[in-house]
Amino acid sequence: LESVVFYxxxxxxxxxxxxxxxxxxxxxxxxxxxxCFLSVAVLYGVLGATLLAVVQIIIYVxxxxxxxxxxxxxLDSGRTKSSREQHGVLRWAAALTGLILFxxxxxxxxxxxxxxxxAEMEPVRGSLVSMTYFLLSDFAVPVLGAAVVVFSALVxxxxxxxx
Amino acid sequence: VVPIEHYxxxxxxxxxxxxxxxxxxxxxxxxxxxxxxxxNAVNLALVAGARSAGNLEGQALALLVIVIATAEALVGLGxxxxxxxxxxxxxxxxxxxxxx
Numbered sequence: 001l002e003s004v005v006f007y008x009x010x011x012x013x014x015x016x017x018x019x020x021x022x023x024x025x026x027x028x029x030x031x032x033x034x035x036c037f038l039s040v041a042v043l044y045g046v047l048g049a050t051l052l053a054v055v056q057i058i059i060y061v062x063x064x065x066x067x068x069x070x071x072x073x074x075l076d077s078g079r080t081k082s083s084r085e086q087h088g089v090l091r092w093a094a095a096l097t098g099l100i101l102f103x104x105x106x107x108x109x110x111x112x113x114x115x116x117x118x119a120e121m122e123p124v125r126g127s128l129v130s131m132t133y134f135l136l137s138d139f140a141v142p143v144l145g146a147a148v149v150v151f152s153a154l155v156x157x158x159x160x161x162x163x
Numbered sequence: 164v165v166p167i168e169h170y171x172x173x174x175x176x177x178x179x180x181x182x183x184x185x186x187x188x189x190x191x192x193x194x195x196x197x198x199x200x201x202x203n204a205v206n207l208a209l210v211a212g213a214r215s216a217g218n219l220e221g222q223a224l225a226l227l228v229i230v231i232a233t234a235e236a237l238v239g240l241g242x243x244x245x246x247x248x249x250x251x252x253x254x255x256x257x258x259x260x261x262x263x
Contacts, residue, residue, distance in 0.1 A: 006165045010173040017177050017200055021184035026192040033196050036177075040203055047170070047214045049222045055229060056206075063233050064199065071240050072192060075247045091187060098183030105175035109168055124213070126222040134219045135226070142223075146230045153234035157241035 006046055013039040030068045037061045049126040170211035177204035191243055191253040195236070202232045 016039065019032035037060055044053040124130075135143050181204060184197030206225045213221025247253055 003165050006169070010169075014173065014176055014180070017180040020196055020200055021180055021187055026190060026196065029193055029196050033199060036200065037203060040177075040207055043170070043173075043207060044210055046165075047210050049210050049213070049225070052206075052210060052222050052225055052229075055226060059233060060203075060229055063236065067236070067240060068192070068196070071243060075192070075244065075253060094183050094186035097186055098179045101182050102175055102179035105179065106172060109171045109175060124217055124219055124222075126213075126219055130219060131222065131226070135223055138220075139223045139227075142227055146227050149231060150234045153238050157237045160238065161241035161244045 002046055006043065009039040009042045009046075012036075013043070026072050027069060030064065030072070033068075034061055034065050037064065048124060051126050051128050051131045167211055167215040170214075171208055174204045174208040174211065177201075177207065189255050191246070191255060191258075194255065195239055195243070198239075199232065199236065202228060 013036045016032045016036035020029045020036065023029045023032060037056060041053045041056040041061070044050075044056060178201050181197045181199075181201035184200065185194050188194050188197065206228050209221040209225040209228065211221075213219060213225075243253065246258065250257055252258075
């Protein structure tokens with residue numbers, strides 16, 4: 001069952017990722033990105049990261065699905081700039097760069113020592129309780145650093161977007 | 164059981180698709196969406212690594228990446244609004260104040 005769910009939702013995520021790149025209007029790209037994030041959340045659940053799947057859906061997808069359409073409507077960028085895309089040669093250059101990047105990453109994945117890790121063991125369940133204990137004991141300093149970053153991002157965003 | 168390399172391959176495909184999109188688009192909002200896609204691909208690789216290593220460190224790191232990515236999107240959208248107010252355009256070719 002795990003393999004069926006994995007291959008289906010990884011296919012969905014890849015197709016929606018291609019739609020994000022290929023859609024000429026940003027609002028369609030936002031919709032495709034929401035679909036991609038939801039299917040990746042299912043992949044998190046398959047991997048045992050249940051808290052991360054819920055956080056991905058509630059916080060990340062909720063943020064993307066609300067804030068990005070607001071900004072697109074606010075800036076009216078879907079209408080004014082939909083016809084101006086990259087030139088033909090640069091499009092092919094972008095696709096070629098992506099292919100080369102994937103080739104390098106795939107080479108690293110299959111050549112490096114990653115494949116020596118056993119994948120057959122039971123997944124460590126990243127439930128709410130275990131993740132909370134882990135985050136507040138071993139990961140306390142990064143969590144506090146993230147809090148500082150979020151606060152400064154809040155202040156910075158309000159400062160940048162002022163009149 | 165799905166081997167760990169397949170997760171990493173899906174993550175690499177998502178990442179290179181997002182990188183292609185960053186180079187492909189000229190609208191800043193579209194570029195921003197593709198950057199979010201790349202961050203998500205990295206998260207998938209982190210969670211797959213946590214699965215293969217058998218501990219929670221990768222998942223905790225992915226959670227922090229989600230938090231930082233949300234904050235980054237907040238600041239980035241604020242910058243987009245400021246750029247649109249100042250320049251009247253979101254095309255990357257129009258943002259040439261620092262070019263020469």
